Amino acid sequence: MLNTQTLWQTLLPPGSHARLTPTILLLLVATLLTTACGRDREPATTEAAAESPAAAEQQPQPDTPAPTGVRADGTFRIVATTTQASDLSRILADGVPNIEITPLMGAGVDPHLYQPTESDIRAMNAADMVVYSGLHLEGQFDAVFAALREQGTLIYTLSKPVKDAGFVIGGFGADETQSGTDDPHFWFDPRNWELTVADLAQTLAELDPNNADTYTAHAGAYNEQLRLLFTWADEGMRSVPEAQRYLVTSHDAFQYFGAAFGWQMAGIQGISTEDETGVGDIQRTAQFVVDQQVPVLFVESSISPDTIEAVQAAIEAKGGTARVGVRELYSDAMGMPGTFGGTYIGMIAENVYTILQSYRCAGAPATIPDWPDSIDLRPPEELLAANCDTEEP
Numbered sequence: 182m183l184n185t186q187t188l189w190q191t192l193l194p195p196g197s198h199a200r201l202t203p204t205i206l207l208l209l210v211a212t213l214l215t216t217a218c219g220r221d222r223e224p225a226t227t228e229a230a231a232e233s234p235a236a237a238e239q240q241p242q243p244d245t246p247a248p249t250g251v252r253a254d255g256t257f258r259i260v261a262t263t264t265q266a267s268d269l270s271r272i273l274a275d276g277v278p279n280i281e282i283t284p285l286m287g288a289g290v291d292p293h294l295y296q297p298t299e300s301d302i303r304a305m306n307a308a309d310m311v312v313y314s315g316l317h318l319e320g321q322f323d324a325v326f327a328a329l330r331e332q333g334t335l336i337y338t339l340s341k342p343v344k345d346a347g348f349v350i351g352g353f354g355a356d357e358t359q360s361g362t363d364d365p366h367f368w369f370d371p372r373n374w375e376l377t378v379a380d381l382a383q384t385l386a387e388l389d390p391n392n393a394d395t396y397t398a399h400a401g402a403y404n405e406q407l408r409l410l411f412t413w414a415d416e417g418m419r420s421v422p423e424a425q426r427y428l429v430t431s432h433d434a435f436q437y438f439g440a441a442f443g444w445q446m447a448g449i450q451g452i453s454t455e456d457e458t459g460v461g462d463i464q465r466t467a468q469f470v471v472d473q474q475v476p477v478l479f480v481e482s483s484i485s486p487d488t489i490e491a492v493q494a495a496i497e498a499k500g501g502t503a504r505v506g507v508r509e510l511y512s513d514a515m516g517m518p519g520t521f522g523g524t525y526i527g528m529i530a531e532n533v534y535t536i537l538q539s540y541r542c543a544g545a546p547a548t549i550p551d552w553p554d555s556i557d558l559r560p561p562e563e564l565l566a567a568n569c570d571t572e573e574p
């Protein structure tokens with residue numbers, strides 16, 4: 182089933198972007214109230230949020246002229262929600278004059294739970310294009326996006342080309358794919374990210390034809406790097422014997438990663454961190470680890486280590502043993518800007534190094550291939566040598 186949602190609508194005429202529309206004003210008030218009530222409030226809008234984008238997809242889009250993207254004065258403002266979205270936007274727009282990219286979420290931020298702030302809403306309201314991940318990853322943004330669409334802001338969905346190509350993994354079978362149960366972590370298969378790179382570059386080229394050649398050239402060069410990354414990661418991840426390839430993490434962010442490289446996943450939570458973790462989940466995971474003799478558990482950088490620590494304690498209570506990985510894994514957020522793990526390529530590579538080094542520390546056979554010289558980015562020295570005595574957390 183292809184997503185037939187029109188990706189863009191007419192942009193507002195130049196000059197009207199900065200105006201706060203009544204809908205956006207209402208959202209601002211709602212956000213301020215939410216913030217005032219505290220950030221740890223349990224999200225109560227999951228059901229309504231799950232319906233609104235689906236409903237938006239069903240609505241016929243009005244006939245609109247082709248979007249122009251760039252304003253009359255040549256400026257082009259992009260707001261990117263997740264760290265992956267801003268990384269890719271920056272790579273494709275590198276060297277394009279007058280383009281401004283505003284990232285919303287930083288390193289270590291959990292996008293499932295992130296509530297857009299007042300300044301986020303202002304930035305999106307003033308943007309010509311909002312780039313987001315989709316498949317309900319940014320679960321708290323649905324109402325804002327609906328309002329932005331209504332006023333004609335272009336909302337670009339990074340996961341759409343992957344969904345259209347049929348590579349989205351459903352949580353609960355083919356019939357359920359429209360009800361918000363798609364696994365949103367599609368970027369963890371670098372082949373999926375290649376589709377996204379090409380599609381976003383094409384969209385930018387259409388919106389900003391004067392710089393089309395730049396976007397296209399960046400996408401071509403970057404996708405070559407992604408193919409080298411995939412081959413390197415695949416060789417390393419498959420060096421672990423098949424019977425030992427289990428990735429035990431806090432939440433199910435690694436289904437695509439596992440499918441790409443022949444590993445099986447065991448997340449303690451479901452595909453969203455909004456899911457509750459119960460004692461049953463802890464015990465079930467602990468029993469699984471003991472039965473399968475899984476040697477390592479991994480903590481994710483955007484999630485509290487509490488659940489993994491609880492599982493480790495439960496394993497020990499059953500007389501088993503399991504290490505915690507030598508580093509945290511990047512799941513929904515990348516590392517700090519300016520670091521290796523703060524890029525898409527570095528994030529995937531660092532996860533591969535961390536998994537293979539942790540397995541080696543646990544005595545499992547694993548071979549880490551040499552880093553390909555033709556990838557522009559180089560892993561830092563401290564990543565290449567893991568200290569088995571230093572466990573995270």
Ligand SMILES: [Zn+2]
Pocket residue numbers: 293366432433434452453454512513
């Ligand atoms: Zn997630």
